Amino acid sequence: MTEFVQHLVNGVSVGTIYALIALGYTMVYGVLRLINFAHGDVYMVGAFAGYYAAMVVGVRGTASTIQVAIVTMAAMLICGVLGFVIERFAYRPLRHRPRLTALITAIGVSFLLEYGFQLSFRGSKFPPGPTPRFFPRLLEAGDTGWLSGIGVSLSRLDLVNFGVTIVVMLLLQWIVYRTKFGTAMRAVSFDSQVAGLMGIPVNRIISWTFVIGSVLAALAGLLVGVTRPRIDPLMGLNFGLKAFVAAVLGGIGSVPGAMLGGLLLGIVEEYVAGYLLSSYREGIAFGVLILVLLVRPSGLLGKTAVEKV
Amino acid sequence: MAAARTVLRSFLPFLVGIPVLLAVQWFLDRSEMGTEKLILINVAINVVLAVSLNVVNGFTGQFSLGHAGFMAVGAYTAAKITLVWAGEPVAGLSPDLSEQLVFTLALVAGMGTAALAGFLVGMPSLRLRGDYLAIVTLGFGMIIVSIIENVEPLGRAIGLSGIPRLTTVVWAGVAVIATISMARRLAISTQGRALFAIREDEVAAEAMGVDTTGYKVRAFVISAAFAGLAGGLMVHLLQLATPRSFTFIRSFEVVVMVVLGGLGSITGSVLAAAFLTVVIELLREFDKFRMVIYAVMLIALMLLRPQGLFGTRELWDLPLFRRLPWRRLGVTPGVEGASPTEVRDDEQGGTR
């Protein structure tokens, strides 16, 4: 029992991070039908932005609330700008080209960020180089003690993560379905040409979608940095891939789907490692994904595309 | 007579190619160009990979990200066979000859198992479209790596070492010729036209009576078999098989080659594979900036030529070559109109 609940807590803890990154994938995919493979690296940049911001504001020991706010804003701002730049210069010129073309520039951008951050110069603090860094303590860790009665540890940070992710998801859902911007987004997603004819500023909508997605990635980077304080230039590689898988699992393009997919992937991985074989963790997680897709070819909450002849 | 001509035509590339390859090999061996030889073989392996992936991604328009997985299947099969048979002459043949025989057998077996893997993956998953298929194939690649890392006889993370170095320029060259003629002949066959039809419009193809699933699975199997061949060649060059060589990054690299060459263009894939392999080698002098420059170059190339080097055309479809007289003389077999139609640039855009 203890073990079972502990696994659930752990799984949800990883799953929320997957979900947060998956939300970014899903937003961009929903509007552009583009797999933004550089998204995982934007998340990495988010973590490093937080690291450098904390260095600038001089976080020592545990940070004060103001410092946390500054660091968070800075990371979000940097990633938002990065997302905008990536879209403007790497994807927009290729928007009317076959989709695989933009995928290659996405891989290019991803390589650029990964290898760019692995550079290091003597006497310069940026880029960080390949050595992993310690992410400053922005929030106080510690056990809530809520479940200690049955021997389960539940970290305060996990609770914060979960809360943030839920709030973000609800906020996104509200933006997409209740605001003018969201309506425009959905119109662009439905048919960008017609949306353009209807007077919707397609370029601006797409740019903002990228900015929002990247800001979410920054948030995910910070949350991971706080709970698992080891950051390195390749941290987005695997996590980005897993988050993408989570987005697909939930039905890519769907906001609650990304959340569900993320949590599900985290929990499945956890139980596979906990009850089956930890050495097959990745293999079995992907096996589950494949099975789900075979039964539901558009993911759990995805819309089945109507074939037009 | 006609049959004899057909047979001759299938073997002609090899009859011409093998003496040339032997000459190249002889020249490289004599001139101590060890690095050039190694790079040449690596180019050949990448060409085999890119052209075979093009059959799925380019001809059929399906998005596969599992090429490294098929490579691994072929590589480990071939490596296991040569390792078991190493040092034991077969049927009283001379050691050299028996080694070559075992290697041939190993490569063929590798192609076989990879094809089988292609079939097993393709059969259920080709119901899926676009990105969902990509994820399933990606997952397959991950599962293969996961299995290798867990199975003791496959050497786990440590890998299989001590594999004899049997891949030569000749072997790699023969593999390239085989792959290219396969792709070329596929493109001008009924099968190929069915694949192009699926790429252009799957629903319409189906309505015209094309067995889309059947053709897609066949394309998948053929592509996987040649990936297995490339894998077999690679481990017999490296003398080592580790799961590290078959990560999803490797699949990405091949996709990059195919897209850069132009989806559906065989010559495009060949040139892009060769170009990228050589460029990344030349960039070595830039030390740690190497991959950064490579990334920037990749982005720039895609922005400058979004349709790939050749689009869906082949080298000889380019205006420059069209003017050459040999084409009109009909030396190349009648392929007029068989080349895939040009995909209109704005057709598959992100508008839908």
Add this chain to the structure above:
Amino acid sequence: MRAVRAAMLAPLLLLLGAKSDEILVGHVGSMTGQEATFGDSTDKGIRLAFEQLNKKGGVKGKKLVLKTLDSQGKPEEAQVAATRLIVNDKVAVLLGEVASSRSLAMAPVADTNQVPMITPASTNPKVTLDPQGKTRRFVSRICFIDPFQGTVMAKFARENLKVTKVAVLRDIGNAYSVGLADFFVEGFKKMGGTIVTDQSFKAGDQDFKAQLTKIRQANPEAIYVPGYYTDVALIARQVRELGMKQPMMGGDGWDSEQLYEIAQGALDGSYFSNHYTVESPDPRVKEFIATYEKAYGTKPDAMAALGYDAALIAADAMARAKDLSGPALADAIAATKGFKGVTGTISLDAQHNAVKSAVVIAVKDNRPRYEATVSP
């Protein structure tokens, strides 16, 4: 033909700076990729050694020049890089790689081209052996091998810590970790201990709690984690977050300043085997640490120390060899006896493996403290 080629290459060689009063040494390392931090450290160690040697007048009156090529952590790249250094740049000695899976791809290249290769940190026994199991004449290493290091920790756990139940957590994607775990398990069982559970993770994972929860359930007396510090530090934190108090044990992959920075005390009470201790009274070690810190602004990790020693042994062999041809150098390296390096007194045995004692380091107050020396 050769003459033409030589004529073509001559200006190129001049450009690269391979002059007659210089000795070119090659290094293949993971300068980028998942294990880049180790390639980077090794390279810094080697460069430091060469700088010091050149200040003292070099070897045989010639200056040592290092050329590093990146393996990106891929065996294929390591093979091409090694070939380039040997064939095109004509290096006298080839140094590298850290990881066994890359060294295994380089060893045949060194052997067939008759250029000596010294690997600073590849611990898999197969690296110095050819497919027939004979020692490769041109390949040697200056670190101990997996069987020794695994047994050291097994012995320490049984005899010093007096534990009988141990859980193992290995990095399934890493040859080093798998090899070390295997030999630890073998040795520990032989000494009468039991392995209560054998779990795996993968380098770069962010979350290890699934495996750790399972380990908690099995209730071992200690946890053996033969991984790289990049993961171990996070694992240690999560071990404590789950409320486990058991000591952890590990290998030389742990040694780095970052381990303590990231673990933040979570590793207190843990032990790992290493090549040397930073507290050593040996002036060589003190000087190395001081100069390294001065040059790069960080404390050296195990890989930096091994790279430093590998470079020194290469230089030492060059000084002893009658000429700088491959076979002469290889024999001189193989004849290394009692070389006093930073990572201990190094002698090479018949299989070209370094015979040296290992030290066990304890982590106390988030600092490494010397605990014991285990001889082979």
